[in-house]
Amino acid sequence: MTLHISLAAERLWTVWGLPISNSLLTAWVVMGLLIVLSVLATRKLTMVPSTGQLIAETLVGGLHDFFGAIAGKRLDQFFPLIASLFIFILAANWVGLLPGVGTVGYFRSEKAEAAVEQQAAVIPGAEVAVPTEEDSHAPAAGTVAEETTASSAAAATKEEDGHGKTAFVPILRGATADLNMTLALAVVAVIAMQYFGFRNLGAHYLGRFVNFKDPILFSVGILELVSDISKVVSFAFRLFGNIFAGEVLLAVIAFLMPFFLPLPFLMLELFVGVIQALVFSMLTTAFLNVAVSHGEEEHAAAEHHASA
Amino acid sequence: MEKLGIEPSLLLAQVVNFLVIMVVLQKLLYKPILTMLEKRKKEIAEGLHLTQKMREEEERLKEKQEKALAKAREDALQIIEDAKKQAKETEKELVAEAHTQAAAIIARAKTEAEETKNAATSAIRREAVDLAVVMAKRLLTSVMGVKEQHALISKRVKDLESWVAREEKKS
Numbered sequence: 001m002t003l004h005i006s007l008a009a010e011r012l013w014t015v016w017g018l019p020i021s022n023s024l025l026t027a028w029v030v031m032g033l034l035i036v037l038s039v040l041a042t043r044k045l046t047m048v049p050s051t052g053q054l055i056a057e058t059l060v061g062g063l064h065d066f067f068g069a070i071a072g073k074r075l076d077q078f079f080p081l082i083a084s085l086f087i088f089i090l091a092a093n094w095v096g097l098l099p100g101v102g103t104v105g106y107f108r109s110e111k112a113e114a115a116v117e118q119q120a121a122v123i124p125g126a127e128v129a130v131p132t133e134e135d136s137h138a139p140a141a142g143t144v145a146e147e148t149t150a151s152s153a154a155a156a157t158k159e160e161d162g163h164g165k166t167a168f169v170p171i172l173r174g175a176t177a178d179l180n181m182t183l184a185l186a187v188v189a190v191i192a193m194q195y196f197g198f199r200n201l202g203a204h205y206l207g208r209f210v211n212f213k214d215p216i217l218f219s220v221g222i223l224e225l226v227s228d229i230s231k232v233v234s235f236a237f238r239l240f241g242n243i244f245a246g247e248v249l250l251a252v253i254a255f256l257m258p259f260f261l262p263l264p265f266l267m268l269e270l271f272v273g274v275i276q277a278l279v280f281s282m283l284t285t286a287f288l289n290v291a292v293s294h295g296e297e298e299h300a301a302a303e304h305h306a307s308a
Numbered sequence: 309m310e311k312l313g314i315e316p317s318l319l320l321a322q323v324v325n326f327l328v329i330m331v332v333l334q335k336l337l338y339k340p341i342l343t344m345l346e347k348r349k350k351e352i353a354e355g356l357h358l359t360q361k362m363r364e365e366e367e368r369l370k371e372k373q374e375k376a377l378a379k380a381r382e383d384a385l386q387i388i389e390d391a392k393k394q395a396k397e398t399e400k401e402l403v404a405e406a407h408t409q410a411a412a413i414i415a416r417a418k419t420e421a422e423e424t425k426n427a428a429t430s431a432i433r434r435e436a437v438d439l440a441v442v443m444a445k446r447l448l449t450s451v452m453g454v455k456e457q458h459a460l461i462s463k464r465v466k467d468l469e470s471w472v473a474r475e476e477k478k479s
Contacts, residue, residue, distance in 0.1 A: 007311070007312065007313060008311070008312060008313020009313055009318075017317070018317055018321060019315060019317060019318060021313075021315075021318055024318060024321055024322065024325075027322060027325050028325070031325060031328065031329050031332075034329060034332075034333065035329075035332055035333075035336065038332075038333060038336040038337040039336060041337070041341075042336060042337060042340045042341060045340055045341075045344050047347075047348060047351065049344075053344075056337065056341055057341055057344065057345060060337060060338055060341040060342060060345075061341070061342075061345050064342060064345075079338060080330055080331075080333070080334040080338055081330060083333070083338060084326070084329060084330040084333050084334070087333065088326060088329050088330075178313065178318075179312050179313055179314050180313065180314060180315060180318040180319045180321075180322050181322045183314060183319055183322075184319050184320075184321075184322035184323040184325075184326060185322075185326060187319075187323060188323055188326055188327070
């Protein structure tokens with residue numbers, strides 16, 4: 001038995017040129033779940049709320065109040081973005097913790113893997129193989145698509161004659177444990193900052209990056225540009241790092257001791273899921289605020305000057 | 309990039325995913341829920357306002373009622389007072405009337421008694437005269453003759469008549 005850990009999401013199929021990775025599949029599951037739940041919660045809105053409506057109201061109202069404290073009067077512009085960030089990231093984080101996600105899958109020979117796509121989904125360098133004495137007793141059932149339900153530690157590679165190595169491919173993988181997802185969210189967040197900046201300030205917003213008034217402001221503009229690009233990276237890797245690390249931790253713990261011991265770590269990961277969703281959405285709100293209030297003091301000063 | 313598993317097509321797919329979920333949630337979740345919350349907020353504010361108004365109204369009514377009660381109490385006291393006064397007056401009147409009636413009754417009784425007494429006195433007197441006549445007759449028959457008797461009797465009768473006339477004149 002070996003422990004299978006892959007930094008990248010595995011590719012399942014390719015449909016019309018679009019590679020379907022297991023984390024993309026999970027993202028769709030999360031989306032479906034969210035849509036179904038929100039339809040159920042808001043299907044019959046009444047003055048005296050039902051339980052479902054009450055939960056939805058508490059969530060949305062709570063987020064509204066919470067972000068309202070940061071975003072202030074511009075909350076109505078930002079709210080769909082930041083609330084969706086929070087809800088979607090939270091749901092994705094938690095769905096990644098469900099049993100079966102990352103553990104239910106099938107074995108695929110490397111040849112088949114190469115056939116699906118040129119590049120192997122499992123990066124050799126990121127693969128940790130922990131051999132145990134069970135290895136010798138393991139039946140050669142690699143060709144059969146097999147569900148491993150025992151624990152989140154999955155048998156990763158098995159010896160098989162003729163085909164060489166086979167790789168374990170989980171059908172579902174935590175959506176935020178994939179850099180594509182987190183990078184996508186980060187890109188959306190940073191582009192939203194520029195969008196809201198231009199929408200609120202017009203051409204004046206450009207002065208944040210390109211400013212020829214004086215050399216100090218010019219270099220500050222370059223720094224702002226670099227910092228916005230670095231925001232993409234930090235957003236993406238913070239979320240990915242936390243969630244992926246959590247999944248690796250859970251896999252290792254479950255591999256070492258499948259019963260009871262993972263529970264406190266599972267609790268911890270639930271908590272981390274909330275915290276990361278909160279951090280992502282709160283930072284986005286704060287940066288959005290910074291972007292739309294760029295040069296507000298100058299504006300105010302100029303207006304004051306003009307009126308005086 | 310390859311080692312991290314970043315692929316432009318997947319990245320784009322996830323961006324689209326997020327945008328889709330954002331739009332859908334805005335339509336399905338945030339908008340209706342926030343509208344509902346706003347509506348409920350308004351409703352509650354209205355309700356509270358109404359309650360406040362009702363309370364004021366109640367206070368006002370209570371005051372009014374209290375005033376009316378106080379006035380009624382005062383009126384009642386006044387009425388009782390009046391009734392007492394009137395009763396006293398009536399009592400006095402009644403007592404006075406009773407007194408006068410009693411006096412009248414006593415007076416009438418007195419006169420009646422007087423009359424009865426007078427009548428009795430005259431009756432006794434007449435009887436006494438009759439008795440005297442009878443006695444005189446008896447005595448005279450045994451002493452005198454019929455002629456003298458008649459002369460004496462007529463003389464005596466004349467005397468009596470004159471006495472009676474005198475007496476009557478006197479009374």
